[in-house]
Amino acid sequence: MPTTSSVLDALHTGNGQPPTLPPTLSAERLRELAKAATYLETTQERASLVVKAPFSGETVASLPAGAPEDVDEAFRRARAAQKAWAARPYRERARIFECYHDLVLERHEEALDLIQLESGKTRYDAFLEVGDVALVSRYYAYHGAAALAKKHPLGFVPFLTSVEVNHPPVGVVGIIAPWNYPLTMAITDAIPALLAGNAVVVKPAEQTPFTALWAAELLYAAGLPRDLLHMIPGDGPTLGPSLIANADFLHFTGSTEVGKLIARQASERLIGCSLELGGKNPLVVLDDADLHKSVDGAIRDCFASAGQLCVSIERIYIHASLFDAFVQRFKYKIEAMNVAPGFGWDVEMGSLASAEQLDKVTEHVEDAKSKGANVIVGGHPLPHLGPFFYAPTVLTGVTPEMTLYTEETFGPVVSVYPFATDDEAVELANSTAYGLSAGVWSTNIARARSVARLLECGTVNVNETYVAAWGSTAAPMGGFKQSGLGRRHGPAGILKYTEAQTVATQHLLPIAPIAGMAAEAFAGAVLTGLKILKRLPGLR
Ligand code: ADP
Numbered sequence: 281m282p283t284t285s286s287v288l289d290a291l292h293t294g295n296g297q298p299p300t301l302p303p304t305l306s307a308e309r310l311r312e313l314a315k316a317a318t319y320l321e322t323t324q325e326r327a328s329l330v331v332k333a334p335f336s337g338e339t340v341a342s343l344p345a346g347a348p349e350d351v352d353e354a355f356r357r358a359r360a361a362q363k364a365w366a367a368r369p370y371r372e373r374a375r376i377f378e379c380y381h382d383l384v385l386e387r388h389e390e391a392l393d394l395i396q397l398e399s400g401k402t403r404y405d406a407f408l409e410v411g412d413v414a415l416v417s418r419y420y421a422y423h424g425a426a427a428l429a430k431k432h433p434l435g436f437v438p439f440l441t442s443v444e445v446n447h448p449p450v451g452v453v454g455i456i457a458p459w460n461y462p463l464t465m466a467i468t469d470a471i472p473a474l475l476a477g478n479a480v481v482v483k484p485a486e487q488t489p490f491t492a493l494w495a496a497e498l499l500y501a502a503g504l505p506r507d508l509l510h511m512i513p514g515d516g517p518t519l520g521p522s523l524i525a526n527a528d529f530l531h532f533t534g535s536t537e538v539g540k541l542i543a544r545q546a547s548e549r550l551i552g553c554s555l556e557l558g559g560k561n562p563l564v565v566l567d568d569a570d571l572h573k574s575v576d577g578a579i580r581d582c583f584a585s586a587g588q589l590c591v592s593i594e595r596i597y598i599h600a601s602l603f604d605a606f607v608q609r610f611k612y613k614i615e616a617m618n619v620a621p622g623f624g625w626d627v628e629m630g631s632l633a634s635a636e637q638l639d640k641v642t643e644h645v646e647d648a649k650s651k652g653a654n655v656i657v658g659g660h661p662l663p664h665l666g667p668f669f670y671a672p673t674v675l676t677g678v679t680p681e682m683t684l685y686t687e688e689t690f691g692p693v694v695s696v697y698p699f700a701t702d703d704e705a706v707e708l709a710n711s712t713a714y715g716l717s718a719g720v721w722s723t724n725i726a727r728a729r730s731v732a733r734l735l736e737c738g739t740v741n742v743n744e745t746y747v748a749a750w751g752s753t754a755a756p757m758g759g760f761k762q763s764g765l766g767r768r769h770g771p772a773g774i775l776k777y778t779e780a781q782t783v784a785t786q787h788l789l790p791i792a793p794i795a796g797m798a799a800e801a802f803a804g805a806v807l808t809g810l811k812i813l814k815r816l817p818g819l820r
Contacts, residue, residue, distance in 0.1 A: 300338060302393035302623045310341050313490050316497040317343075318357070318510050319350035329486055329513055334400025334631040335621035337667035343489055346512035348522040351481065354510035355526035358452045358479035361507035366449050366477030370428065373475055374421040380471075380502040381417040384410060391494060395463050396623055398488040400631030400668065401585045403623060408584075408747065409463040413495070416468040419753040420774060424475045427771035428778065435784060437809075438819050442785050447778035449477035450552070454527030456520060456542070458534045459633055460588040460690075462488030467495035469531045470509060472774035479508045483523055487634060489513030520545070527551060529777055533590070536714075536762050543765070554766025554776055556758055558688040559716030560594050562709035564731060565606060566702065567599035569721035573743070575609045578694075581719060581745040583617070583629045583672050587692040588637065591717035591739065591746040594689055596696045597705045603698040607676070610696070611657045614672045621666045632668040632691060641670050641691030644684040648695075653677050658692070686712065702727075706734045715760025717746055736760045738767070 301307070314320055326344035333340050365373070384391065388410045395406035428447045435441030453473040457465040462485065470480040484492030489511075496511045512519060516538065524530055524545045529552045532542045536557040546553040563581060565574050581593040598606045619629045632638050638661060645659055658673030670692055678685050678695035685695070699705040709718060718737040722728035725742065732740040738758045739749035750757060758767035766776055793802035813819050 300333070300336065301340070302397060304390040304393045305397065307341070310490060313493045313497060314343055316493040316500070316511060317346070317489075317513060318354055318506070319346050319512060320344060327515075329489055329515075331398060331487065331489060332634070333397050334633050334668050335396075335666050340397060341490070343513060345486075346483070346514035346519060348519060350512055350514075351483075351519055351522035352526065354481045354512055355452055357507040358481055358510060361505060362449070362452060362477070362479040365474075365479065365505065365508055368477075370425040370475070373477070374424070376499075376503040377417045377421040377471060377475060380499055380504075381414050381421065383498050383502050384413050384417070387498065391463060391491070393623060394491045394494055396630070398491050399459065399462055399585070399633050400621070400666070401588075401633075402627045402630045403625050405585045405630070406463075409461055412461075412464040412751070412753075413468055413471075415751060415753045416464075416471050416769075419769075420472045420475045423754065423771075424472060424774045427774050428476060434819065437786075437789070437791060438813070440787050440789055441791070442787065444783045446781040446783065447476070447775060448781060449778055451528035452479045452481065452526065453777055454523040454530045455480060455482040456516065456523065456530070456532045456534065457482060457484045457492065459485035459487040460585060460590070462491035463495055465533055466492035466511070467499070469533070469768055472768075473529075473531075473777040474504065474508060476774050476777045478528075478777055481510045481512060481523065481527070483516070483519050484511060484513050486513070486515060524549065524551070529553065531766075531768075531776075532556070539764065552766075552776065554758070554768070555764040556590060556768065557714075557716075557762065557764045558690075559590055559592075559714045559759065559763050560686065560688050560712045561591060561714070561717045561719075561737070562595045562597060562712070562735070563593045563719040564699075564705045564709055564721070564735075565596065565598040565602060566705070566720065566722035566724075566728065566731065567601050568723045568727075569599075569602065570723055571602065571605055571609060574721035575606060575613055577719070577721065577743070577745050578610060579613055579617070579672075580747075582694045583614075583692050584746070586629055586632050586670070587694075588633060588690050589746070591750060593719060593746075594684070594694055595709070596694055597699045597708050598696060599705075600698040600700055603696075607656060607674070607696060610674060614657050614674065617672060619662065619665065619669065619672065621669075629672055629692065630669075631666050632670055634668060637691060638668045638670060641689055641693060644687070644689045644691070645673060645675070645693055648675055648678055648682040648684050651679065651682050653679075653682060653695075656696075688714070702731055706731060710734075710736045713762040716758075716763035717741070717749065719745065738763065 328342040329345045392406040431445040435443040533556045539555040539557040617628045656674040658671035662669035673693040719741045720728045756767035756770040
């Protein structure tokens, strides 16, 4: 963050010229979006976040960055507003998100332009983000109440101890979001947190603040009281500690390295946290897989958002009998892909998001090449398309001493390996520290599912790409092993933002000896009671 700026000169390009913007956007519109950042109501000088368009490398705008005091103030306002929000009936809160669902779909063109502008991804990949926000809004608006509903499990003494279990909100939730899915990551984890009755403070990624501000602006327009959601764009290491110091629960999506740091800081305060971290996701193509469908699926799985997707595939295990045919067709289809910058729907893969990403991808591939990997296709940057473009790349002969054998590349690079038996495929797929997502292709669904169940991953897609499990928002999504803690989506994705409170009420008789009964006699009665209860199915 080299320069400083105040809200008054918040938006300009590096050379003083207006930035090149897609049709729905203008400098004036970006200035208006900046108003969704609460802290920009003041005009004090601040460090700048320089937002660049990955398609061209051009500076789009520089936005004043949030400071730790802004986080403190956001939490103060959020806390003051939260109790009244939690007291409103679920249905009332849910109506705002039903409306949000409709507004997001209505205004999707502007969202697509912003997402593409800030991330460099294709219009279709941006569209999946819009769809995801609608899915999550709809699911929690209609199903969140059931997850949070008061439950009445059996009490200690049947009929005499009545129990209710409540799920009050934790209070104010902090969220730290990454840049790779700038819309969905900035808002979809906040939706269940808000619906559970919490207020939320989000720190979106440095590179993609405007998309996050768009998401917040629209939620205010849908009726969310402003102080319940605060977007504070800014630097992670600068704002992270204040977020954790104030939050009652923290959700983080990003690298395993930063996730562990956040978990350590959260543990100091004994607050809960959920973490969705890295992956080195495997795809298993069994010997009876449909060649055409599995190759097409692999293309979508490996190159969506140019591979900058936590659930994208970076390793493919193909049965030896299909290996050559698969690799040949994969190469042929990749060579026909339309890789380009632009806001049209015809582009199949866009840019990497930044120079840092390009450096990392280049480093991984060059390391593999220098140690003997074979490049089947790609293996180089595409500077004629834009400063951060990298060719979709397939490697064979990848061995454990190469960095990308185990480490997440987070780019359009996949290694392919042959295998002989289903057991071997499972063993190879599981030979990683990560466990986020996987895929299996087979024409025998039962066989594919039994392989899927053996994979140590939080989500496994059978005969489809990551979209099947991710888009099934009623089901939990998250990682085994080093890929994270906790889950988003499904009942678990809203319950994590609540406490579990048990209220036990005793009726008629105390749980203690009565009327001069000896303790030993009472213990005998309890023993008899325990034996009887085990025999009564309805009271176990
Ligand atoms: P990536 O490598 O994909 O950029 P990171 O884990 O570095 O993933 O970043 C994800 C999010 O975490 C971003 O919003 C970033 O600003 C934030 N972040 C990075 N470092 C820290 C930190 N030390 N404390 C809190 N947040 C951080």
